[in-house]
Amino acid sequence: MAPGGSICTEVIESNSTVSDYDSTAESNCASVKTSIVLGGKHGIYSNNGVYELLECPVCANLMYPPIHQCPNGHTLCSNCKNRVRNCCPTCRYDLGNIRCLALEKVAESLELPCRYQNLGCHDVFPYYSKLKHEQHCRFRPYNCPYAGSECSVTGDIPTLVAHLKDDHKVDMHDGCTFNHRYVKSNPHEVENATWMLTVFNCFGRQFCLHFEAFQLGMALVYMAFLRFMGDDEEAKKFSYSLEVGANGRKLIWQGIPRSIRDSHKKVRDSQDGLIIQRNMALYFSGGDRQELKLRVTGRIWKEE
Template structure:
């Protein structure tokens, strides 16, 4: 019998085949293993019982979750894949790769919170409210007044959009005359490749040259350290002089950020 240690709980897979089948039990929202009851939308996409009450649309196909059903076949697979000796049968088994998340929004100010992905939004909203952004649309306009290009700084904000969570990362280094921005998907690397972010600057009203900058790429996985992302330049990066072209006459900087499914 194969066994795997996940956190402090030992899950015993009944066969090696069960280990392969267990990959089918990963919830597309929280990435934990699904245990009964397992809900499916009209198109057959599965959602765990913890995430289902928080959603109105299927995270896979966007079908409204007004009509759902139990996926009894997958529940039977769950029972076949592993045995669990815990006293609380409803307690979910954390996925080994996505069990613990850090609060990057408050980390620079000493926040040491770590926990489940499903609890991250509540934590940031309650403890770092100004750094939690809930988007109703895929595209948002950022407006910054009196931005100081002489001072270096960083900012990390949590974005909730498309029923998913993302980190918005920004850094400015005045000594190197550099500007960086990136969007990280909070979850698996596989899922990160299914989302794309686009940054768009300009044109500014009154600019006869109608200058603009547009940058787009798939979202970075959140387990890629932001320092590595910025150092590799595999993100939006430019010199501060280029950004200054998009400051309006009233000293306001405006740009668009879009997050969409690929």
């Protein structure tokens, strides 16, 4: 038994992500000064085993400071240390508060390829810069933009377009103008509202038109907004307008489409789109005001 150690009776495994690197981490230990390159421009990994040493045995993610170790020298990341109830997942001794400063120093000498190398990113980064880059890498996969149900599918834009068409049965249209009709027999039932999504192919890119009902405070509202299937910088090259109305009155919205990097909920909750109050929506519907009949028209254009 390690000096002062005690055997734990329970180990809880976790699939947590790596913690953010703390640039103020201690480094007052003996260090390895040689530079070890684990990946190059073509992703050729070293066989020296250092890369494997930096993988957390619980979550299998790369470890960033603070890297912890038990009295027997077994290491794990900071996130997992909090989840295994201070019990080493390898030997089951109490972890205590021991930092593996030597391994942290070794990590400073490493260079690694981006994890999205197979998707097109061929850059190589110092170990402690890699995580920050990957959080914003333009090659990282996108989340499925479909709303109204949980969907865990990720991929590049062509993959998601095919997924929306084949799996979610989303309507696909070519052109930069649209005429969207929404009909609902009982506009009071917001909990049963249909989340509608249409994908437009325009200027060789894809845009998602969302239309839905949701509760805004105590009021029921309808909202239409556009998202761009790509990154934010490219989304800013486009603008769009939406219009709804009847009986000599209309509402008009003009804005910039949001990237699908922003979640559907984030865009909706920011109210960045055309919002139609229920009473106004019923007025536009005409008739006995008991059935919702809205027609939303719009267009997309590219800013010069």
